[in-house]
Amino acid sequence: MWVLNKGWWGIWAVLLAPGVIALVIGILNPGARTDDNMPLRTFGIIWIALQLLILGAILFFMKRQKERAAYFQKNGIPGTATILAAGTTGTTINDMPQIELKLEIEAPGRDRYAITDKRCWNPLSLAGLQKGKKLAVLVDPEHPKKIMFVDDSGA
Numbered sequence: 001m002w003v004l005n006k007g008w009w010g011i012w013a014v015l016l017a018p019g020v021i022a023l024v025i026g027i028l029n030p031g032a033r034t035d036d037n038m039p040l041r042t043f044g045i046i047w048i049a050l051q052l053l054i055l056g057a058i059l060f061f062m063k064r065q066k067e068r069a070a071y072f073q074k075n076g077i078p079g080t081a082t083i084l085a086a087g088t089t090g091t092t093i094n095d096m097p098q099i100e101l102k103l104e105i106e107a108p109g110r111d112r113y114a115i116t117d118k119r120c121w122n123p124l125s126l127a128g129l130q131k132g133k134k135l136a137v138l139v140d141p142e143h144p145k146k147i148m149f150v151d152d153s154g155a
Helices: 008-028 040-075 123-128
Strands: 077-093 096-106 113-120 134-139 147-149
Touching: 008 040, 040 147, 077 113, 077 147, 096 123, 096 134
Parallel strands: none
Antiparallel strands: 077 096, 077 134, 096 113, 134 147
C-alpha cells in the first residue's frame, strides 16, 4: 500500500513554487510573459491547477487503497492461496516486476477454484514465490476472484 513519507509536503511545496512565483510576478507586472509569449499570470494559474490536480489524484488513489484494505479486513473471508505457477509478465513499474500468479483458492464454505492474479511484487521476496507455497489471503465474498494477501509485505 502506498504511504507518503514525512517530507512529501515539502516536495509538493517546491513543485508548487514556480506557479506561485509566476502568478505573483504576473499580478505585479501584467505585461510579464513567458518566452513563448504566454502571460505569467496565466502560466501561474495553469501550473498551480496542474499541481493541485496531481495531488488530488494521488490522495484519491491512496484513499481508495485504504478503503479497499478496510473492506477486506471487515468483510474478507480468510483463506489460503496455493501457488500453481508464477512468472513475470515483462512489465516493471517503479523497478518492481509485475508477476502473474496462478493460484488455487481455498476458503471455508466454498469449493476450491483457480484464479490468475497480476500485481507488482517486491523483487526481494520473489524467491519465495515457489510452486506449491501457500499464502494467506482474504477473499471478497461478493467477487471471489478478488483477493488481498494477508501479509502484503511482498506485494
